[in-house]
Amino acid sequence: MQIINFIIQNILTQAAIIVALIAMLGLILQKKSTGQIISGSFKTLLGFQVLTAGSAIIVGSLTYFGKIFSEGFQMEGIVPSIEAINGQAMGDLGLGREIAFTFLAIFIFNILIARFTPWKYIFLTGQALLWMATMTTIGGYFAGLRGFPLIVVGGLIGGVFATMMPAIAQPFVRKIVGGDNIALGHFCTLGYVFEAGVGYVFGKRGENRKSVEDLKLPKNFEFLQDTYLSLMVVMAPLFLVTVLFAGEDFASKLSGDTHYVMYAFMQSIQFVVGVYVLLAGVRLLLGEIVPAFKGIAMKLVPDAKPALDCPVLFPFSPNAVIIGFITTTIGTVIAMFFFPTLGLAMIIPGILTNFFAGGTAGIFGNLTGGLRGAIIGGIAHGLFITLLPALLVTVLSNMGFVNATATDVDTVAAALFYAWIIGPLMKAF
Numbered sequence: 001m002q003i004i005n006f007i008i009q010n011i012l013t014q015a016a017i018i019v020a021l022i023a024m025l026g027l028i029l030q031k032k033s034t035g036q037i038i039s040g041s042f043k044t045l046l047g048f049q050v051l052t053a054g055s056a057i058i059v060g061s062l063t064y065f066g067k068i069f070s071e072g073f074q075m076e077g078i079v080p081s082i083e084a085i086n087g088q089a090m091g092d093l094g095l096g097r098e099i100a101f102t103f104l105a106i107f108i109f110n111i112l113i114a115r116f117t118p119w120k121y122i123f124l125t126g127q128a129l130l131w132m133a134t135m136t137t138i139g140g141y142f143a144g145l146r147g148f149p150l151i152v153v154g155g156l157i158g159g160v161f162a163t164m165m166p167a168i169a170q171p172f173v174r175k176i177v178g179g180d181n182i183a184l185g186h187f188c189t190l191g192y193v194f195e196a197g198v199g200y201v202f203g204k205r206g207e208n209r210k211s212v213e214d215l216k217l218p219k220n221f222e223f224l225q226d227t228y229l230s231l232m233v234v235m236a237p238l239f240l241v242t243v244l245f246a247g248e249d250f251a252s253k254l255s256g257d258t259h260y261v262m263y264a265f266m267q268s269i270q271f272v273v274g275v276y277v278l279l280a281g282v283r284l285l286l287g288e289i290v291p292a293f294k295g296i297a298m299k300l301v302p303d304a305k306p307a308l309d310c311p312v313l314f315p316f317s318p319n320a321v322i323i324g325f326i327t328t329t330i331g332t333v334i335a336m337f338f339f340p341t342l343g344l345a346m347i348i349p350g351i352l353t354n355f356f357a358g359g360t361a362g363i364f365g366n367l368t369g370g371l372r373g374a375i376i377g378g379i380a381h382g383l384f385i386t387l388l389p390a391l392l393v394t395v396l397s398n399m400g401f402v403n404a405t406a407t408d409v410d411t412v413a414a415a416l417f418y419a420w421i422i423g424p425l426m427k428a429f
Helices: 002-012 015-029 034-073 082-091 096-116 126-143 147-177 189-202 219-225 227-246 248-255 260-299 310-316 318-342 351-398 409-428
Strands: 121-123 305-308
Touching: 015 034, 015 260, 034 227, 034 248, 034 260, 034 351, 082 096, 082 126, 096 121, 096 126, 096 147, 121 147, 126 147, 126 409, 147 189, 147 305, 147 310, 147 351, 147 409, 189 351, 189 409, 227 248, 227 260, 227 318, 248 260, 260 310, 310 318, 310 351, 318 351, 351 409
Parallel strands: 121 305
Antiparallel strands: none
């Protein structure tokens, strides 16, 4: 058991190690030279760590922004946090062992489904699998499952999600990246497909479709066609206005010896730096993992595709990422005020989710409906990714989780599946 826990906690949950080992396996199966195996494996590891470093910079900047946003606009509600749910499940409920084994079961079922069905997708976002394992374990536990059935059912449901979500997204991803070498492995896929549908209905198609990436700016504003400069022009005013609402007394506690306004400005620049580093990591990662993965596809799971985290799509439509982030944030703010009037909980917008999930959704909306599709679809996406966590609040409160909910809509959907279908079936039979 200790060995299994060590493997899960120190290897299987370390996405960079998993991806590097998979790259190594692929190169070995292709009978590459020792030097090529070492080079490819470590370049994959380096690329993923660069990507992670960029994400960490973004997280730090947005964590600061979340604090000044909450203070500046005095919003009191529930902040979605799957990490808090995971901690309570392992601590108060003692489900740590079950979550660990369910995590393994999801990974195994994913490989089996990919091997013996037409859906050849291997989900490689390890942390997302851990969150899915958490939600399926909690859902199964409160549905009445215990022991081996709890793990097997959770593993099967999680494995189906890990295989089907990339499959559902692939028709869109194929057009976004211009090929079929990679897939999307991120448990916000229902939201992406939802925005794609809204973009298709309300956007423009055919010759009238104007992509976000094709926007022509006046000569004096052509510098905004640079992704990083345009992102800075958006983020700097957003941070500065928000910190002014937060006020000097509060913001100075976060800025230390630096003037609070200047600190906010520099944090907005840090955000842009994080995006730059993240995209550099994506390019390095894709340059190594795709060729290496072909070795596994040929030997273990024929025609398998690696399902990778959402930032792998960012370089293919960078302007849509910005539009998606902004419009999803608008949608979540609208939802924050609207859904409580319907008797649902107030969900505070998660800036991290709005950027990563909203940015990715923006790419989908732009693909199906152009600029108008990305804008209308983005606002609708913000409403959608707030509605599901609001519904989950009631379910989790009945399980003893106080003021708790999750963000990634696929994991939320898995929890609601347990609450609305598996639980009632268990009670009926």
